[in-house]
Amino acid sequence: xxxxxxxxxxxxxxxxxxxxxxxxxxxxxxxxxxxxxxxxxxxxxxxxxxxxxxxxxxxxxxxxxxxxxxxxxxxxxxxxxxxxxxxxxxxxxxxxxxxxxxxxxxxxxxxxxxxxxxxxxxxxxxxxxxxxxxxxx
Amino acid sequence: xxxxxxxxxxxxxxxxxxxxxxxxxxxxxxxxxxxxxxxxxxxxxxxxxxxxxxxxxxxxxxxxxxxxxxxxxxxxxxxxxxxxxxxxxxxxxxxxxxxxxxxxxxxxxxxxxxxxxxxxxxxxxxxxxxxxxxxxxxxxxxxxxxxxxxxxxxxxxxxxxxxxxxxxxxxxxxxxxxxxxxxxxxxxxxxxxxxxxxxxxxxxxxxxxxxxxxxxxxxxxxxxxxxxxxxxxxxxxxxxxxxxxxxxxxxxxxxxxxxxxxxxxxxxxxxxxxxxxxxxxxxxxxxxxxxxxxxxxxxxxxxxxxxxxxxxxxxxxxxxxxxxxxxxxxxxxxxxxxxxxxxxxxxxxxxxxxxxxxxxxxxxxxxxxxxxxxxxxxxxxxxxxxxxxxxxxxxxxxxxxxxxxxxxxxxxxxxxxxxxxxxxxxxxxxxxxxxxxxxxxxxxxxxxxxxxxxxxxxxxxxxxxxxxxxxxxxxxxxxxxxxxxxxxxxxxxxxxxxxxxxxxxxxxxxxxxxxxxxxxxxxxxxxxxxxxxxxxxxxxxxxxxxxxxxxxxxxxxxxxxxxxxxxxxxxxxxxxxxx
Amino acid sequence: xxxxxxxxxxxxxxxxxxxxxxxxxxxxxxxxxxxxxxxxxxxxxxxxxxxxxxxxxxxxxxxxxxxxxxxxxxxxxxxxxxxxxxxxxxxxxxxxxxxxxxxxxxxxxxxxxxxxxxxxxxxxxxxxxxxxxxxxxxxxxxxxxxxxxxxxxxxxxxxxxxxxxxxxxxxxxxxxxxxxxxxxxxxxxxxxxxxxxxxxxxxxxxxxxxxxxxxxxxxxxxxxxxxxxxxxxxxxxxxxxxxxxxx
Numbered sequence: 001x002x003x004x005x006x007x008x009x010x011x012x013x014x015x016x017x018x019x020x021x022x023x024x025x026x027x028x029x030x031x032x033x034x035x036x037x038x039x040x041x042x043x044x045x046x047x048x049x050x051x052x053x054x055x056x057x058x059x060x061x062x063x064x065x066x067x068x069x070x071x072x073x074x075x076x077x078x079x080x081x082x083x084x085x086x087x088x089x090x091x092x093x094x095x096x097x098x099x100x101x102x103x104x105x106x107x108x109x110x111x112x113x114x115x116x117x118x119x120x121x122x123x124x125x126x127x128x129x130x131x132x133x134x135x136x137x
Numbered sequence: 138x139x140x141x142x143x144x145x146x147x148x149x150x151x152x153x154x155x156x157x158x159x160x161x162x163x164x165x166x167x168x169x170x171x172x173x174x175x176x177x178x179x180x181x182x183x184x185x186x187x188x189x190x191x192x193x194x195x196x197x198x199x200x201x202x203x204x205x206x207x208x209x210x211x212x213x214x215x216x217x218x219x220x221x222x223x224x225x226x227x228x229x230x231x232x233x234x235x236x237x238x239x240x241x242x243x244x245x246x247x248x249x250x251x252x253x254x255x256x257x258x259x260x261x262x263x264x265x266x267x268x269x270x271x272x273x274x275x276x277x278x279x280x281x282x283x284x285x286x287x288x289x290x291x292x293x294x295x296x297x298x299x300x301x302x303x304x305x306x307x308x309x310x311x312x313x314x315x316x317x318x319x320x321x322x323x324x325x326x327x328x329x330x331x332x333x334x335x336x337x338x339x340x341x342x343x344x345x346x347x348x349x350x351x352x353x354x355x356x357x358x359x360x361x362x363x364x365x366x367x368x369x370x371x372x373x374x375x376x377x378x379x380x381x382x383x384x385x386x387x388x389x390x391x392x393x394x395x396x397x398x399x400x401x402x403x404x405x406x407x408x409x410x411x412x413x414x415x416x417x418x419x420x421x422x423x424x425x426x427x428x429x430x431x432x433x434x435x436x437x438x439x440x441x442x443x444x445x446x447x448x449x450x451x452x453x454x455x456x457x458x459x460x461x462x463x464x465x466x467x468x469x470x471x472x473x474x475x476x477x478x479x480x481x482x483x484x485x486x487x488x489x490x491x492x493x494x495x496x497x498x499x500x501x502x503x504x505x506x507x508x509x510x511x512x513x514x515x516x517x518x519x520x521x522x523x524x525x526x527x528x529x530x531x532x533x534x535x536x537x538x539x540x541x542x543x544x545x546x547x548x549x550x551x552x553x554x555x556x557x558x559x560x561x562x563x564x565x566x567x568x569x570x571x572x573x574x575x576x577x578x579x580x581x582x583x584x585x586x587x588x589x590x591x592x593x594x595x596x597x598x599x600x601x602x603x604x605x606x607x608x609x610x611x612x613x614x615x616x617x618x619x620x621x622x623x624x625x626x627x628x629x630x631x632x633x634x635x636x637x638x639x640x641x642x643x644x645x646x647x648x649x650x651x652x653x654x655x656x657x658x659x660x661x662x663x664x665x666x667x668x669x670x671x672x673x674x675x676x677x678x679x680x681x682x683x684x685x686x687x688x689x690x691x692x693x694x695x696x697x698x699x700x701x702x703x704x705x706x707x708x709x710x711x712x713x714x715x716x
Numbered sequence: 717x718x719x720x721x722x723x724x725x726x727x728x729x730x731x732x733x734x735x736x737x738x739x740x741x742x743x744x745x746x747x748x749x750x751x752x753x754x755x756x757x758x759x760x761x762x763x764x765x766x767x768x769x770x771x772x773x774x775x776x777x778x779x780x781x782x783x784x785x786x787x788x789x790x791x792x793x794x795x796x797x798x799x800x801x802x803x804x805x806x807x808x809x810x811x812x813x814x815x816x817x818x819x820x821x822x823x824x825x826x827x828x829x830x831x832x833x834x835x836x837x838x839x840x841x842x843x844x845x846x847x848x849x850x851x852x853x854x855x856x857x858x859x860x861x862x863x864x865x866x867x868x869x870x871x872x873x874x875x876x877x878x879x880x881x882x883x884x885x886x887x888x889x890x891x892x893x894x895x896x897x898x899x900x901x902x903x904x905x906x907x908x909x910x911x912x913x914x915x916x917x918x919x920x921x922x923x924x925x926x927x928x929x930x931x932x933x934x935x936x937x938x939x940x941x942x943x944x945x946x947x948x949x950x951x952x953x954x955x956x957x958x959x960x961x962x963x
Binding site: 175178179181183232234235236237240241242246248267271278282290313342344375376469472473583584585627629631632633635636637 | 729730731732748759760761763764765767768769770771772773774775776777778779793816817819822826829830833834835836841842844847848849850851852853855856859860863864865866867892896899901902
Binding site: 012013014015016017019023024026027029030033037097100101102103 | 728730731734735736786810813814815816821876879880922923924925926929936938939942943945946
């Protein structure tokens with residue numbers, strides 16, 4: 001059995017605030033977040049740079065010399081310094097967040113955040129030392 | 138707009154959610170809906186802290202739980218109802234566990250139980266000290282797995298529809314739009330909770346305004362035992378925030394201004410370093426709150442900016458136990474009192490907490506109006522009698538929520554939908570609500586002032602200790618407030634989410650309920666449980682071993698009568714604590 | 717110390733205006749008062765037309781979430797003196813449509829919540845007579861934190877992804893799903909994966925972490941989401957390598 005509806009219904013207008021294109025400017029935590037995301041671009045740049053280096057090495061001494069002088073240009077140096085800073089930011093922020101994703105249990109107790117972060121840095125140092133030794137020696 | 142369902146549940150707290158699930162399980166072909174003025178997870182069940190009693194320990198028996206409950210209720214409990222309750226409580230609590238409720242455990246993984254006020258044995262199941270929170274969220278989340286349960290969230294019910302002597306549904310305002318909707322149903326279950334906001338200091342949330350009690354009263358279902366209002370002994374002084382009885386069950390002491398455990402002066406036993414069941418701080422709430430009043434009269438309480446207080450001492454329990462068993466208590470003290478219970482004393486005072494009285498029901502949750510059921514704090518079955526024991530009300534929600542759901546489902550499967558004539562009642566209510574919306578202030582009074590005066594009158598004249606003259610003053614005051622309310626106005630005349638109009642309706646309900654409380658308190662010339670008369674200090678089983686029942690006359694006044702208490706195994710005896 | 721403080725409150729009455737505006741009120745500055753007490757003072761004494769939600773006033777019901785001085789906050793737990801000398805900006809929670817004044821529409825969360833199946837799922841129901849599932853305190857610790865969610869939705873208010881992409885399932889809903897995934901009694905991980913392992917599920921999250929910062933109950937929804945990303949990714953790899961054996 002259906003019942004009739006009364007005379008008038010009122011439907012109010014909800015207000016929706018449009019998020020601004022520069023939403024990330026309003027808070028420090030958002031700014032840091034966007035910088036962190038942006039750092040991936042520079043990680044990608046380093047990968048590209050490394051591939052170019054590998055290609056230059058493979059193409060012979062002349063190509064390699066050209067690559068080195070190209071890399072020595074001021075704007076390249078600036079770019080790579082900036083990229084290095086961003087990559088460091090990338091590593092530091094992601095290491096700091098690693099314990100949130102990796103919940104490890106040792107003998108029934110949760111491994112403290114600090115230890116997970118320290119372990120990440122330790123692995124980084126070890127790998128870096130190894131690579132440096134390979135390159136230098 | 139009108140909707141129709143088979144069973145309509147008013148209120149989305151523990152009792153309401155359990156009832157809705159029970160309807161689906163009783164008869165999956167019935168349509169069931171929950172209408173609530175707040176989203177279900179906001180219901181006041183969420184604030185319960187201490188625990189839920191159910192007999193599971195090997196050395197515990199149902200008979201002992203019955204005895205504790207009946208003696209705790211000062212023999213005003215209907216013993217058949219208590220027996221059914223005690224028998225079903227453990228199963229209901231176990232069902233919650235199967236639904237995922239995170240009951241605290243013993244080291245080997247079994248359900249842990251703790252001591253609680255007025256209980257001889259440890260039988261209180263608990264989920265840290267947020268039992269109500271976990272219970273409500275488990276129930277709410279489980280209810281989401283039943284797609285048949287429809288919800289009307291943030292709809293405020295303004296009246297019950299009654300036609301030809303039967304409950305036929307409700308009229309409710311959809312808060313978000315201001316639209317008035319009629320919801321017709323074959324049976325209605327009230328699960329709207331208590332009415333603590335009638336008093337100024339209460340553990341109760343803002344939403345506890347006695348809506349269901351007033352709705353039932355106006356619809357012709359009588360209210361029962363309204364004079365029995367429970368004061369919880371340990372509420373924080375300004376906010377009234379609850380400090381759970383579990384703090385005392387774990388070993389907390391109550392100290393007066395001299396650091397003395399004063400409960401020993403009030404026939405509640407002798408102090409021991411660790412808690413003894415049914416003794417001292419583990420006595421029943423009414424006696425512990427009454428002791429506070431006597432201490433205050435003797436000048437042994439402390440003055441605080443918010444009235445007199447005593448101290449709750451948890452320091453000897455140690456930080457480890459407090460963090461494990463009472464973490465929420467610690468958090469509340471730190472935030473709202475700026476103190477750490479591990480090292481400091483907590484100022485506490487009795488605050489209104491629970492309503493033993495309510496809509497009279499039988500043991501299946503049926504009220505005096507056919508088609509209308511009630512469960513939870515809004516109902517009075519009665520299993521709590523003149524004073525409720527702590528940790529009995531959460532299982533009450535489950536046991537009687539389930540019973541009312543099953544009974545309402547059965548009723549709905551046997552009757553047909555309401556007749557067309559009910560639509561005219563919906564239109565009448567819509568007209569009335571339009572008029573209410575347009576009330577102007579125009580130099581008239583503010584609702585908030587009327588509410589404050591009602592609360593002050595109730596605390597002053599209808600508190601822990603009452604007296605005939607004071608009660609009569611309260612009755613007159615409420616009459617005056619009712620007249621002033623009828624002439625008062627509101628500032629807000631918009632339709633969208635008009636909470637001022639809502640507050641006016643809630644005040645309207647509260648004034649009715651308050652008058653019932655005072656009327657019942659005046660008529661009961663004895664002292665029993667939470668109702669203490671200084672002019673009639675004895676318990677009088679000859680005249681008053683009976684439930685107060687109040688019906689509404691057409692002119693709005695109340696008509697009192699007394700109904701017998703069901704006594705089965707336990708003949709009336711003296712309440713003994715501490716020995 | 718001054719005895720009053722200004723509350724600058726966002727007002728919006730859809731029947732009268734098309735845009736929100738700010739209205740300033742003076743309320744007494746009492747040491748025990750929270751922002752909610754200030755709002756109640758306004759409503760009771762100054763202006764009854766101000767609408768907002770509240771109930772328990774002890775931080776457990778989750779009703780009173782608003783944006784206070786730009787931060788998602790439970791107004792029942794934010795003391796006026798912490799903002800003195802003020803003024804205090806009180807706005808509705810961000811990222812939700814505003815119905816009226818400080819009241820926002822939360823239907824989106826209410827619709828999303830059931831989709832993650834936040835209830836205990838068992839292959840076979842357990843008879844009541846068999847008693848409880850055994851669960852040690854250590855097993856309970858696994859999910860206890862995620863069970864503390866009061867559904868206040870401050871995390872949704874804080875999440876920029878939700879602000880930009882309203883289809884994102886959101887922090888609280890995913891944290892609740894994880895609460896059941898980690899409950900030793902639950903067998904429903906696979907049932908939830910279909911909703912969580914999607915572009916609008918965990919993979920929409922870019923780990924800004926604001927949800928965890930905003931949460932008044934220490935639930936850490938960001939942690940729940942990242943853990944789920946790891947576990948669903950591992951499960952996807954496993955089911956690729958061992959299509960039949962994966963469970």
